[in-house]
Amino acid sequence: MAHAMNRREALALGLASAASMTLSGRRAAGETAPSGAGADIVRAHDDALERRLGAQVLDPQSKWRGAFPDEWGLHHCTAVSAFLKNAAAAYYHPQSKHHRDRALLDRMTLAAEFLTRIQNAEGNIDLLSTNFNSPPDTGFVVHSVATAAKLARMNGDEAVLSLMRDFLLRAGRGLSKGGVHTPNHRWVVCEALAQINDLFPDKQYTNRIDQWLAEGIDIDEEGQYTERSTTVYNPVVNTALVVMAEKLGRPELLEPVRKNLDAMAYLLHPNGEVVTEISRRQDLNTRGTMGGYWFALRWLAIRDRNGLYAAMLKPLEPGHVELPRLMEYPALSGELPADTPVPDDYEREYALHGITRIRRGKTSATLIHRGSSRWVSLQRGGAVVNAVRFASAFFGKGQFIPAEFEKRDGVYLFRQELTGRYMQPVTDPALRPVTPETWPKTMMKRRLSEVCRLVYEARLREISGGFEISISARGTDNVPLAVEINLREGGEITGVDPAPGIAGAFLLGEGSAAYRMGDDVIRFGPGHCEHAYVQVRGAEGKMSGPSVYLTGFTPFEHTFVFAFEG
Incomplete structure (x- = not known):
């Protein structure tokens, strides 16, 4: 039985590439760079996707049809949504062996149907290991589903988009009124609402985002968010703020991301690991890297022409590159600035x-x-x-x-x-x-x-x-x-x-x-x-x-x- 990702695994990487690659020049979504520049990442993405396909429940009589069991026999929505996101990337990428593959589309359909079936009347899902009727965990799931839907929209495929429409709209209604558990959940929910609003504009989404943003972004004088979670929830918050800044047209939301990335430059060990001793969450005293910061680092390295971020990014590539993000955000494939050495x-x-x-x-x-x-x-x-x-x-x-x-x-x-x-x-x-x-x-x-x-x-x-x-x-x-x-x-x-x-x-x-x-x-x-x-x-x-x-x-x-x- 293959191991289905839990929420933390899905947050960290989804199905990140482990291939060698070079990113240069801006490309339209779905295109690859000249031969040798993007083929490896697509091939690695395909290989990872195929390993997931073997774990999907196909039994038409099973209540879990379309989902993926973990080692304890639990079927988590985050694993299903991550699959949808990564399957959509393969389905729409012209160099993928799964490009416009009907068999893959059938599997995507099963996954989308599972999420719609498991969603409750309030629009929320359960995290079976701990949280039930959970708006924040619905937000984490929406992040991936909305990316899959966005790739369908970018490729003019309304039929595939329709597979996810009902789930996203119902989730949007729930997230527009639902609560949170932890500080980072506010921005998780806002990110999800920004993604849904990008696909299906509705004032209720932006109104709710503004309610949460009115609390202010919780970054302290030393560049850490409330939870000080240097390998798990810092990246979650940074990603949420970058997505909101882009999809809502609010560049001021990038400022706390910069502040956190600047602080992280001084919390790096020589082997690339991150100081976790300050964390207030489950990564306290654990080993971890900057892998989850890949999106924010690359986005701001290119946008700001920031050589420090480019240098911090370098050890993360190719291992933490995510094909779906490259396709949804073509600017990520832009040319990086020259490195500025990381302080040592x-x-x-x-x-x-x-x-x-x-x-x-x-x-x-x-x-x-x-x-x-x-x-x-x-x-x-x-x-x-x-x-x-x-x-x-x-x-x-x-x-x-x-x-x-x-x-x-x-x-x-x-x-x-x-x-x-x-x-x-x-x-x-x-x-x-x-x-x-x-x-x-x-x-x-x-x-x-x-x-x-x-x-x-x-x-x-x-x-x-x-x-x-x-x-x-x-x-x-x-x-x-x-x-x-x-x-x-x-x-x-x-x-x-x-x-x-x-x-x-x-x-x-x-x-x-x-x-x-x-x-x-x-x-x-x-x-x-x-x-x-x-x-x-x-x-x-x-x-x-x-x-x-x-x-x-x-x-x-x-x-x-x-x-x-x-």
């Missing part, structure tokens, strides 16, 4: 987002000021230190999560203070007897004794060729402590010893260790090993991937260095 030598503090970014060529560091145990991550090309964390066995709550941050004389300081205590007998007669139900209430009324304190401090300093980190823990003696240096899987680690009983865990004594990923090397040490109790009680569990531990007892003070090669 800077130190920038983002007080609003609570991070500091440092880039020195192939070296990248991200510091999280407060509220995260992953307070620092480092990269050297492909070699990645996912995080340096530490915790002690202090009353089962000894995970270091910085509460205070400052930079002093070139040193970044992170601090946290913890207390542990014991309680004396209740003295207030009104609180006795102490029952299972009243115990929690008495805790705040009891006199405390044997109060213990522990003060953590972490210091980071940039040095020639790397970083120096010092960790201290003082206040209560003889508390076991473990420092975790978590590395990305796939590399080679030398100079360490296996930790007993824990897969992927290692101990580093007095010497240094080396972590190699291809030609990139990170050396770190000296180590410190007084015990093997690395999963201390109450601490966060070991991160995925190999972890190297330094261990000791309080009072603890140790300095070690990360040095980069390659």
Whole structure:
């Protein structure tokens, strides 16, 4: 059974090309560049489409006829709408093997009929994994269906357009009054309404768009939207604003897109991955690239003659090029300006987002000021230190999560203070007897004794060729402590010893260790090993991937260095 795309997958790419290509000159929709310029992307698009065709439900007795099952047997409308969009691109592209293919049109008809059949009386669809009678998820589906309908309109094919007309008009009525869950949903809905209005102009659509736009675009001073979702919802919002700007004739909506793209130039690692530590959504601390920004980057690189955007775009092509967008927006095939180098030598503090970014060529560091145990991550090309964390066995709550941050004389300081205590007998007669139900209430009324304190401090300093980190823990003696240096899987680690009983865990004594990923090397040490109790009680569990531990007892003070090669 083929895997049908969930909403996130559909948002990210649809069925993006994986082919080599060159884009030059403006072309009418459906045309390709001279031989060798566009054939590869069309061929890759056809190949991806054919893989989807094999998963479509064809049983005339099935309620899911025309849809695509995912691995759990759910049939998501986003997968169907993405298929319609990509099938339409193949159907109308003269170099596609499916150009004007009746068999493909039959499959498109099944898909369109499914969406119309599954749509409820309010014009909405369900996202079976979580949202029901959902205007925002209807908006995501409309994005693709409207593109398919637009390609039909551009090719003068009213018969194919009619397959999607009822679905889009009913969706438009629902979106013109429906609500949202999240900040980005406002612009998702507006994008869908702008697309429907482009096909079937109606004042109710633009009136509703204006109601949402009256709230203002939610971009902050540091160039992030409310959700700070650098790999998922930033691209969603940017795409929505570009589409609205174009289809509604409102170029002012491009300004927040520019602001976000400018900010993202400083949130890039040397391997092309994106900083996700600031996200408030599901991409927090995940790996991702700028792939979802392809449309906005190419659109504004060409429109503004912006060399920075052209340079940021370059690693995304050909892998993230989308044929349907090239056909719907011929200006995307225009000539790019000359590159302006992407910044790779800077130190920038983002007080609003609570991070500091440092880039020195192939070296990248991200510091999280407060509220995260992953307070620092480092990269050297492909070699990645996912995080340096530490915790002690202090009353089962000894995970270091910085509460205070400052930079002093070139040193970044992170601090946290913890207390542990014991309680004396209740003295207030009104609180006795102490029952299972009243115990929690008495805790705040009891006199405390044997109060213990522990003060953590972490210091980071940039040095020639790397970083120096010092960790201290003082206040209560003889508390076991473990420092975790978590590395990305796939590399080679030398100079360490296996930790007993824990897969992927290692101990580093007095010497240094080396972590190699291809030609990139990170050396770190000296180590410190007084015990093997690395999963201390109450601490966060070991991160995925190999972890190297330094261990000791309080009072603890140790300095070690990360040095980069390659």
